[in-house]
Amino acid sequence: MKQLFPLLLLLALSFNYVNSQRPGGDRERGPIVITGKVLDKDDNLPLEYATLVLQSVSNPDQITGGITDIDGNFEVEAKAGKYNISIEYISYKTYKLPNQTLSESTDLGTIKLALDVAQLEAVEVVGEKTTVEVRLDKKIYNIGKDLTNSGATITDALNNVPSVDVDVEGAISLRGNENVRILINGKPSALAGFGSTDALTQLPADAIEKVEVITSPSARYDAEGTAGILNIILKKEKTLGFNGSVNTTIGYPVNSGISVNANLRTDKFNLFNTTGYSYRDAPGNAFFDNTYSSGSFDRIFEDREYSRLRKGFNTNLGLEYFLTEQSSLTGSVFYRTSKSEDGTENTNKRFISNSLNSETFRTEDENEDDDNYQFSLNYVNNLNDDGQKLTVDLQYSKGEETKTSIIEENNTIPNENLIVLENVFETELQNEYLVQADYVLPMGDAQFEIGYRGTFEEEVTDYRLDSLNQATGQFNINEDLTNKFTYNENVNALYTQYGNKIGKFSFLLGLRLENTQLKGQLDSEFDTSQLEEQLGVDVDVNFDKNYLGLFPTVNFIYELAENENISLGYNRRINRPRGWFINPFPSRSSRTNIFQGNPDLNPAFSNAFDLGYLKRWDKITLTSSIYYQRETDSFERVQEETGQTTTDGIEIIRTIPINLSTNNRIGAEAGMMYSPTKWLRLNSSFNFFRFSTEGIFNDVDYGTTNNSWFARFSSKVSLPEKIDWQTNAFYRGPSSTAQTENSGIFSLNLAFSKDIMKDNGTLSLNVSDLLNSRKRSSYTETEFFTSDSEFQWRRRQITMGFVYRFNQPKERNKGSRGNGGDEGGEEIEG
Known part of the structure; x- marks a missing residue:
């Protein structure tokens, strides 16, 4: 692990250096500012942490961008040039503007994103979008905001999720029923000790991105677990x-x-x-x-x-x-x-x-x-x-x-x-x-x-x-x-x-x-x-x-x-x-x-x-x-x-x-x-x-x-x-x-x-x-x-x-690559 961070840092610095040395019309132009606002198409609520991606047409490896604030606004500084523009947010269709010439500061206006048809279960969002989502067959709790998870284990974090109870010996139950299936990233996993919950008492809670409480599992999920399924999604950063x-x-x-x-x-x-x-x-x-x-x-x-x-x-x-x-x-x-x-x-x-x-x-x-x-x-x-x-x-x-x-x-x-x-x-x-x-x-x-x-x-x-x-x-x-x-x-x-x-x-x-x-x-x-x-x-x-x-x-x-x-x-x-x-x-x-x-x-x-x-x-x-x-x-x-x-x-x-x-x-x-x-x-x-x-x-x-x-x-x-x-x-x-x-x-x-x-x-x-x-x-x-x-x-x-x-904001970026979808939970569980 001691050798990993210098290697990653060297890769990042080398990557930026090579891009800066490549010839192209974009390099010689001055900086401009790209602004705009991102809303949910159905309820006109702002989408916090939506991602703006600017990809250079002449140099596709050159990518910049930013994220929206709590009011859905973004303001990104970039060099003038020709870009493929996209705006992304998890579970939503990606908004694309290909081959856009940006020669001066530009306001893209208000952009409204619609839910992705490929995820029909995403029918309603409750409260803060970074806290809980309600879908047709499950509730998704993004528990990263829970302060009591600091220094805690995954078992401790699960005890803060509604419908879930963890007793004094670490036994996990859903709605009072211990016959619950534990999945990691949508699959049975060695992380969960092959069905035992002992391993969850040793893994840090800050490794969790969200927990899916699935009380009425769809057919794509394994039929194991009469109480339902708890699917623990681990973090994987999406910021460039x-x-x-x-x-x-x-x-x-x-x-x-x-x-x-x-x-x-x-x-x-x-x-x-x-x-x-x-x-x-x-x-x-x-x-x-x-x-x-x-x-x-x-x-x-x-x-x-x-x-x-x-x-x-x-x-x-x-x-x-x-x-x-x-x-x-x-x-x-x-x-x-x-x-x-x-x-x-x-x-x-x-x-x-x-x-x-x-x-x-x-x-x-x-x-x-x-x-x-x-x-x-x-x-x-x-x-x-x-x-x-x-x-x-x-x-x-x-x-x-x-x-x-x-x-x-x-x-x-x-x-x-x-x-x-x-x-x-x-x-x-x-x-x-x-x-x-x-x-x-x-x-x-x-x-x-x-x-x-x-x-x-x-x-x-x-x-x-x-x-x-x-x-x-x-x-x-x-x-x-x-x-x-x-x-x-x-x-x-x-x-x-x-x-x-x-x-x-x-x-x-x-x-x-x-x-x-x-x-x-x-x-x-x-x-x-x-x-x-x-x-x-x-x-x-x-x-x-x-x-x-x-x-x-x-x-x-x-x-x-x-x-x-x-x-x-x-x-x-x-x-x-x-x-x-x-x-x-x-x-x-x-x-x-x-x-x-x-x-x-x-x-x-x-x-x-x-x-x-x-x-x-x-x-x-x-x-x-x-x-x-x-x-x-x-x-x-x-x-x-x-x-x-x-x-x-x-x-x-x-x-x-x-x-x-x-x-x-x-x-x-x-x-x-x-x-x-x-x-x-x-x-x-x-x-x-x-x-x-x-x-x-x-x-x-x-x-x-x-x-x-x-x-x-x-x-x-x-x-x-x-x-x-x-x-x-x-x-x-x-x-x-x-x-x-x-x-x-x-x-x-x-x-x-x-x-x-x-x-x-x-x-x-x-x-x-x-x-x-x-x-x-x-x-x-x-x-x-x-x-x-x-x-x-x-x-x-x-x-x-x-x-x-x-190199990341306090609240993690919730955007996706656009074709990545739900991180392993709903998509890979069959």
């Missing part, structure tokens, strides 16, 4: 020339990092790189009050302290080469490596009746090394100016995760002696291939699409547990918990969809055909008969399952008025089990709690309906929806007895995922943006849902009905001296499952920022969880034990940050 930013943070508890975004763009290529390093500690704590109906103890108190040290490095290097004015080829490579050092100290007080019988002290030290690679190739050909387009994507991802753990537990009262010493070794290898092709054909005001997408994944988990035999002083392999399991998931899909707009009525109809193959292979040199007996005689640990399904989508919008519409969406989706949900061999976080996968687990299927309403006034924007989802064979994690106890007589409890028969969910959400003045912006959202489950497993009825809700409020105040102040508040109401009741959680974040160095730099102060109240309190009750617990994943965090921008 050499530009970028450097972001540094430092915080307490330890939270330091640096990330660099650099971009070199010419008319022929766009070279971009994002590189970051982070060093974070996330101390936490937990308390458990457990009672047992069997075993040696009636009650056990557990007091835990966590330390989680994360050291991570990531880099993304790409080159977009413009083959012609209509086509481009983009290649990129991503690499992420991290080292984690986690420690847990657990003090156990064990009671018989009401008397303290003994006390133990357990330590768990885990070291984890992660290495992930991803290679991508994307080809885009805009076959004509009407929006006809061909897109082809190839991608290979590889991940390797190695864990080593030492678990030691000692008696401290009444006598000091070793209870158990265990070593855990776990290696997980993941490989994924993606092949995708999409074709878009405009038909007047209509649009037809067809495409193919294939993903081929393999996940190999090698798990080994060694326990110390105190009699011999040697470690023995635990044959019941040592295994190697290979899981394959292969999906082939074809889709087609048709959209049109007739007067005030817009619709998008699609159908997706998917074939899913799930394969599992267990390799163990030990006897697995006890394992198979525990799972049941009908469960095959080696399996090859095949599913063929049709997934229709229907989306409608009717414009009641210019700034008011209603929408209706329907889609059918699938939730495929991940490898760790399938692996039949148990793994454990402690001696008394194990997690066991279920190889008999089948995919879950859902049918979802969404009715939405949008209304925009001068200073207020209201979005709302009512939704209903019915999911069959839904996943539920249940706890049950294993019939086994530890060497010191504690009942071992198993958690296992199962297919329940149905899960019905109905809810309503509303969001409001209010900007009474230029210096104050208020944003709030509310989501209420009711869900009920039905199902029986091992003769236990796990049916339940529950209501819950969550709400968030955000205010941003612009103070004098270029100081901004932002407050984010969030509350998640109580919820319950068949076995567990969860209390409500409240958290409050504060952030301040100040622009310095002629607006090229920004200082920020961010306090996450100001009241230190982000804790999960829950109560679990079964026939054999109860657990009353409180868990805090991370304590209050204070972070200071500094951002320096070179």
Whole structure:
């Protein structure tokens, strides 16, 4: 990385020097000023950050230009000469004036841009165009303005997005449903840890350009994720020339990092790189009050302290080469490596009746090394100016995760002696291939699409547990918990969809055909008969399952008025089990709690309906929806007895995922943006849902009905001296499952920022969880034990940050090249 910036700077200087030495009539003429104003054609609102491009006719490599201000005005100084003029803005048709002779200062007047027909979903824009856009099948949140993201991770940033909730352990849910598909730039990615959200806690939030919340996905999207899709679009600068930013943070508890975004763009290529390093500690704590109906103890108190040290490095290097004015080829490579050092100290007080019988002290030290690679190739050909387009994507991802753990537990009262010493070794290898092709054909005001997408994944988990035999002083392999399991998931899909707009009525109809193959292979040199007996005689640990399904989508919008519409969406989706949900061999976080996968687990299927309403006034924007989802064979994690106890007589409890028969969910959400003045912006959202489950497993009825809700409020105040102040508040109401009741959680974040160095730099102060109240309190009750617990994943965090921008404005340019379209989100997901 140290050699990259001098190289990029040298390239930029050389490029400018060569252009300055080329002969041509433009070089000898004096400077002139080009002015004008850019508006939205439909509502006459100014388009901030629209791009004016001036390309010399005699020397096409010589390009200059500028961007519009908050009122849509531009004023650009250039040399007199003959130019091809274009004005661009993302999701809008490019305005072109070829072969224009500019011999004196010129006012181009008011230019109105119309939405691009090739993006029929872009039917409405809400509030500030740089904040949120509402389309036929999704909402797009440009979260770069959120001050609380300074020094934060992608997971933290997602917790500020309406409809999204991230619990204290990092689990992401959409409208209260955790079966959400996470995509990076429209595709499954090693950046997201192949479906796990752990990697998102290590990547910086400032790498995000926007987040697409897709609750009614069109047919071009993978049918995975019954709750919907969260598509995270990473930054890729579009401003001409050499530009970028450097972001540094430092915080307490330890939270330091640096990330660099650099971009070199010419008319022929766009070279971009994002590189970051982070060093974070996330101390936490937990308390458990457990009672047992069997075993040696009636009650056990557990007091835990966590330390989680994360050291991570990531880099993304790409080159977009413009083959012609209509086509481009983009290649990129991503690499992420991290080292984690986690420690847990657990003090156990064990009671018989009401008397303290003994006390133990357990330590768990885990070291984890992660290495992930991803290679991508994307080809885009805009076959004509009407929006006809061909897109082809190839991608290979590889991940390797190695864990080593030492678990030691000692008696401290009444006598000091070793209870158990265990070593855990776990290696997980993941490989994924993606092949995708999409074709878009405009038909007047209509649009037809067809495409193919294939993903081929393999996940190999090698798990080994060694326990110390105190009699011999040697470690023995635990044959019941040592295994190697290979899981394959292969999906082939074809889709087609048709959209049109007739007067005030817009619709998008699609159908997706998917074939899913799930394969599992267990390799163990030990006897697995006890394992198979525990799972049941009908469960095959080696399996090859095949599913063929049709997934229709229907989306409608009717414009009641210019700034008011209603929408209706329907889609059918699938939730495929991940490898760790399938692996039949148990793994454990402690001696008394194990997690066991279920190889008999089948995919879950859902049918979802969404009715939405949008209304925009001068200073207020209201979005709302009512939704209903019915999911069959839904996943539920249940706890049950294993019939086994530890060497010191504690009942071992198993958690296992199962297919329940149905899960019905109905809810309503509303969001409001209010900007009474230029210096104050208020944003709030509310989501209420009711869900009920039905199902029986091992003769236990796990049916339940529950209501819950969550709400968030955000205010941003612009103070004098270029100081901004932002407050984010969030509350998640109580919820319950068949076995567990969860209390409500409240958290409050504060952030301040100040622009310095002629607006090229920004200082920020961010306090996450100001009241230190982000804790999960829950109560679990079964026939054999109860657990009353409180868990805090991370304590209050204070972070200071500094951002320096070179050759780019404070707010990033939102324009596009004109034929580039939406950066990887909607276009490449098939």
